[in-house]
Amino acid sequence: xxxxxxxxxxxxxxxxxxxxxxxxxxxxxxxxxxxxxxxxxxxxxxxxxxxxxxxxxxxxxxxxxxxxxxxxxxxxxxxxxxxxxxxxxxxxxxxxxxxxxxxxxxxxxxxxxxxxxxxxxxxxxxxxxxxxxxxxxxxxxxxxxxxxxxxxxxxxxxxxxxxxxxxxxxxxxxxxxxxxxxxxxxxxxxxxxxxxxxxxxxxxxxxxxxxxxxxxxxxxxxxxxxxxxx
Amino acid sequence: xxxxxxxxxxxxxxxxxxxxxxxxxxxxxxxxxxxxxxxxxxxxxxxxxxxxxxxxxxxxxxxxxxxxxxxxxxxxxxxxxxxxxxxxxxxxxxxxxxxxxxxxxxxxxxxxxxxxxxxxxxxxxxxxxxxxxxxxxxxxxxxxxxxxxxxxxxxxxxxxxxxxxxxxxxxxxxxxxxxxxxxxxxxxxxxxxxxxxxxxxxxxxxxxxxxxxxxxxxxxxxxxxxxxxx
Amino acid sequence: xxxxxxxxxxxxxxxxxxxxxxxxxxxxxxxxxxxxxxxxxxxxxxxxxxxxxxxxxxxxxxxxxxxxxxxxxxxxxxxxxxxxxxxxxxxxxxxxxxxxxxxxxxxxxxxxxxxxxxxxxxxxxxxxxxxxxxxxxxxxxxxxxxxxxxxxxxxxxxxxxxxxxxxxxxxxxxxxxxxxxxxxxxxxxxxxxxxxxxxxxxxxxxxxxxxxxxxxx
Amino acid sequence: xxxxxxxxxxxxxxxxxxxxxxxxxxxxxxxxxxxxxxxxxxxxxxxxxxxxxxxxxxxxxxxxxxxxxxxxxxxxxxxxxxxxxxxxxxxxxxxxxxxxxxxxxxxxxxxxxxxxxxxxxxxxxxxxxxxxxxxxxxxxxxxxxxxxxxxxxxxxxxxxxxxxxxxxxxxxxxxxxxxxxxxxxxxxxxxxxxxxxxxxxxxxxxxxxxxxxxxxx
Numbered sequence: 001x002x003x004x005x006x007x008x009x010x011x012x013x014x015x016x017x018x019x020x021x022x023x024x025x026x027x028x029x030x031x032x033x034x035x036x037x038x039x040x041x042x043x044x045x046x047x048x049x050x051x052x053x054x055x056x057x058x059x060x061x062x063x064x065x066x067x068x069x070x071x072x073x074x075x076x077x078x079x080x081x082x083x084x085x086x087x088x089x090x091x092x093x094x095x096x097x098x099x100x101x102x103x104x105x106x107x108x109x110x111x112x113x114x115x116x117x118x119x120x121x122x123x124x125x126x127x128x129x130x131x132x133x134x135x136x137x138x139x140x141x142x143x144x145x146x147x148x149x150x151x152x153x154x155x156x157x158x159x160x161x162x163x164x165x166x167x168x169x170x171x172x173x174x175x176x177x178x179x180x181x182x183x184x185x186x187x188x189x190x191x192x193x194x195x196x197x198x199x200x201x202x203x204x205x206x207x208x209x210x211x212x213x214x215x216x217x218x219x220x221x222x223x224x225x226x227x228x229x230x
Numbered sequence: 231x232x233x234x235x236x237x238x239x240x241x242x243x244x245x246x247x248x249x250x251x252x253x254x255x256x257x258x259x260x261x262x263x264x265x266x267x268x269x270x271x272x273x274x275x276x277x278x279x280x281x282x283x284x285x286x287x288x289x290x291x292x293x294x295x296x297x298x299x300x301x302x303x304x305x306x307x308x309x310x311x312x313x314x315x316x317x318x319x320x321x322x323x324x325x326x327x328x329x330x331x332x333x334x335x336x337x338x339x340x341x342x343x344x345x346x347x348x349x350x351x352x353x354x355x356x357x358x359x360x361x362x363x364x365x366x367x368x369x370x371x372x373x374x375x376x377x378x379x380x381x382x383x384x385x386x387x388x389x390x391x392x393x394x395x396x397x398x399x400x401x402x403x404x405x406x407x408x409x410x411x412x413x414x415x416x417x418x419x420x421x422x423x424x425x426x427x428x429x430x431x432x433x434x435x436x437x438x439x440x441x442x443x444x445x446x447x448x449x450x451x452x453x454x455x456x457x458x459x460x
Numbered sequence: 461x462x463x464x465x466x467x468x469x470x471x472x473x474x475x476x477x478x479x480x481x482x483x484x485x486x487x488x489x490x491x492x493x494x495x496x497x498x499x500x501x502x503x504x505x506x507x508x509x510x511x512x513x514x515x516x517x518x519x520x521x522x523x524x525x526x527x528x529x530x531x532x533x534x535x536x537x538x539x540x541x542x543x544x545x546x547x548x549x550x551x552x553x554x555x556x557x558x559x560x561x562x563x564x565x566x567x568x569x570x571x572x573x574x575x576x577x578x579x580x581x582x583x584x585x586x587x588x589x590x591x592x593x594x595x596x597x598x599x600x601x602x603x604x605x606x607x608x609x610x611x612x613x614x615x616x617x618x619x620x621x622x623x624x625x626x627x628x629x630x631x632x633x634x635x636x637x638x639x640x641x642x643x644x645x646x647x648x649x650x651x652x653x654x655x656x657x658x659x660x661x662x663x664x665x666x667x668x669x670x671x672x673x674x675x676x677x
Numbered sequence: 678x679x680x681x682x683x684x685x686x687x688x689x690x691x692x693x694x695x696x697x698x699x700x701x702x703x704x705x706x707x708x709x710x711x712x713x714x715x716x717x718x719x720x721x722x723x724x725x726x727x728x729x730x731x732x733x734x735x736x737x738x739x740x741x742x743x744x745x746x747x748x749x750x751x752x753x754x755x756x757x758x759x760x761x762x763x764x765x766x767x768x769x770x771x772x773x774x775x776x777x778x779x780x781x782x783x784x785x786x787x788x789x790x791x792x793x794x795x796x797x798x799x800x801x802x803x804x805x806x807x808x809x810x811x812x813x814x815x816x817x818x819x820x821x822x823x824x825x826x827x828x829x830x831x832x833x834x835x836x837x838x839x840x841x842x843x844x845x846x847x848x849x850x851x852x853x854x855x856x857x858x859x860x861x862x863x864x865x866x867x868x869x870x871x872x873x874x875x876x877x878x879x880x881x882x883x884x885x886x887x888x889x890x891x892x893x894x
Contacts, residue, residue: 001493003512003539004479004501028725028762031742054762081801082748090800102724102805103766107344110763114337114546115553115595117373120347123770123808128794128838136366138377143347147368159742164503164512164539170433171742171759172725178761182550198538203400204434206761208511208541210481210503210556227739227750231710233729233756234696234718258508258545261525284545311584312531320583332507332588333549340546344763345770345812353553353591358577358621389525394720394729394756401525401542402508408544412767428755436544438728438758440698440720440773457522457533
């Protein structure tokens with residue numbers, strides 16, 4: 001027995017994404033954001049996308065290119081304070097923004113990946129974020145039903161990958177990536193390094209290969225991956 | 231800044247467990263079962279314990295010593311087929327056994343560790359395991375409310391630990407350990423190797439130190455950890 | 461093991477397609493692996509936390525920390541990954557398990573499966589079986605066609621507690637290969653030397669028998 | 678930063694006890710770290726997936742993949758661990774975060790906190806703030822005592838959308854240290870040079886002022 005080869009050209013991988021798709025995008029700030037996959041998504045230009053991402057990156061960076069290019073109609077996120085364009089588009093009604101508490105966004109995505117219908121939590125109870133959500137009583141306490149999130153695609157940034165799609169992340173570039181890599185019908189991972197099969201120690205793999213559909217090796221990193229002076 | 235030292239003598243760590251305690255115990259079969267912590271629990275002898283563990287080990291091994299010693303009143307588990315004593319005690323009403331689907335036991339423990347009230351799943355629907363459980367409708371489908379599990383203590387087996395309680399597991403000895411290590415009020419981890427601070431690579435730690443209260447370095451492994459000829 | 465059961469195992473192995481992620485249940489299904497081509501691209505999953513399982517090991521070769529869910533000592537492949545029990549069942553319930561092969565006590569004509577409990581006799585708990593049966597993309601069952609007393613295991617309705625409802629796609633027995641379809645049980649293949657009449661007589665539910673000559677195994 | 682605010686930050690740092698796991702929110706709370714003893718046993722958590730955060734780094738020293746939740750480049754310590762966003766908030770909601778220090782727009786006398794939204798003006802989303810406020814074992818707030826127009830931030834009831842109800846244990850301001858108790862807001866310490874009357878006058882809720890002389894900071 002051996003494991004299959006999932007390496008794919010970036011254009012072929014992103015070509016699978018059509019108008020109206022829902023797309024989870026890894027990253028928390030700069031680390032872990034798949035900037036190259038996003039650039040290719042801008043180049044190919046599918047529209048009416050729903051983006052699920054912790055943040056909206058910053059103006060002129062990452063998913064802001066998708067916003068600027070008019071490809072996004074809906075954003076499910078936790079905080080967009082560093083992207084003035086995203087806030088303006090939200091205020092003007094050009095995009096619909098659904099805010100989640102950050103850890104609840106993580107859990108909803110994880111629940112989607114784990115094949116659960118949702119989770120029960122008291123986070124956000126008696127606040128605006130709890131408004132209009134189904135509540136039930138568990139052991140005498142009111143709990144909000146937070147439904148699982150799944151997506152058509154997940155765009156993932158890995159530090160290392162093998163050809164089967166086993167992924168390893170580095171430092172705080174991990175964040176939402178391993179959760180999203182379980183929760184989409186088609187998972188596309190870009191990797192800084194494509195390593196030979198067996199080079200990733202089995203105990204240190206963060207995302208097991210069966211969750212991943214396409215591995216895209218990055219020839220070089222764009223400047224968006226670099227340290228930013230503020 | 232530096233991180234605190236949580237190394238504890240095995241007798242002091244287990245001494246915190248009193249009659250009536252609920253205890254999660256890691257392991258799936260032999261790998262990952264904290265046999266030395268269990269032996270000390272037998273030696274100290276607290277009674278009326280609730281044990282939460284994937285399985286009941288095998289006769290004359292692991293938690294079977296607790297069963298034989300009359301310390302257990304309740305067992306929450308997924309499969310006890312390899313322990314004839316556990317099945318006999320269940321059939322005679324000496325212990326109460328609550329069965330969960332294996333992945334649902336994992337999720338209930340994880341939910342406890344993640345501070346959630348529970349999860350929503352269709353696993354076990356229209357079967358005996360779903361009987362008597364609260365159901366709600368989510369997006370038009372019936373879902374079972376599986377409540378979070380927490381415990382007073384978790385007994386964990388790690389391959390490597392540092393003094394702060396960062397833990398790394400090996401191969402299939404990981405199983406329920408990292409989940410239980412998040413879900414108990416007091417987490418006691420035995421480790422085969424106690425390594426200097428900084429020796430575990432931050433990307434390869436499976437359980438971050440803040441979840442762990444006591445680290446017990448094992449002087450030697452008992453024969454129960456070894457390969458078994460069947 | 462009877463020659464027919466050996467042929468059943470070999471036949472079942474041919475249902476595993478390259479690129480699949482597969483979970484082989486304890487018992488007969490485990491033996492399927494011996495019939496896979498040596499260089500086949502297939503990823504074996506075990507619910508205790510592995511993907512990319514390699515061949516089983518002797519006790520002398522065994523790693524005490526590396527077993528499958530049935531307790532067999534196994535080996536890693538290049539590309540094996542280890543993970544916790546929550547991730548392991550996320551893979552199952554989340555739709556990433558292409559195929560599971562399970563044992564059975566009873567199978568109903570609508571695909572209901574009973575394989576975990578015989579009230580009063582055998583109640584060790586379901587383990588991971590419910591999730592495998594309910595959530596693998598394709599569920600095939602491997603079993604003797606009848607029990608030790610000769611009673612059919614394939615029946616109109618299960619009388620034992622269910623593992624999962626309407627979950628079975630295909631049944632491999634020592635007598636036949638049978639598909640569970642929307643219109644009922646369809647006989648697809650018959651063991652060497654048996655007539656379709658014999659198979660129907662050993663089955664507790666109606667079999668739809670196509671007009672064409674059925675393959676033998 | 679005013680001298681009083683600097684002294685507030687230094688005073689707040691003294692509330693961090695050895696062995697604690699602590700999350701310092703963006704803004705003033707981040708500066709608390711500069712006032713901790715160099716060899717203190719404390720584990721800093723950031724919600725983007727780190728425990729055991731070391732000192733901040735200059736841009737020249739920075740690792741592009743290692744930031745805190747506020748975007749500052751930070752360093753690891755011996756014993757730092759990285760993890761995903763689900764584990765990070767499991768730590769917060771599961772009760773393993775001993776203390777969080779947060780900024781505030783408004784605090785009510787019952788401990789209600791508003792710090793994430795000013796309708797029509799500022800609605801970038803709550804980020805991780807709700808879970809920190811609702812689930813850290815101890816929640817302290819650091820803020821100027823009044824807003825830029827001199828209006829009190831501590832009031833009988835918050836008028837802005839809440840982050841979490843009845844969550845605040847202690848309030849550090851540039852004027853005072855105030856505890857939220859079952860019987861109301863208790864003035865514990867007063868900034869150098871201010872009278873309790875001045876503090877009360879700048880506060881939109883009643884302060885319980887103990888008879889004894891209050892410590893200065």
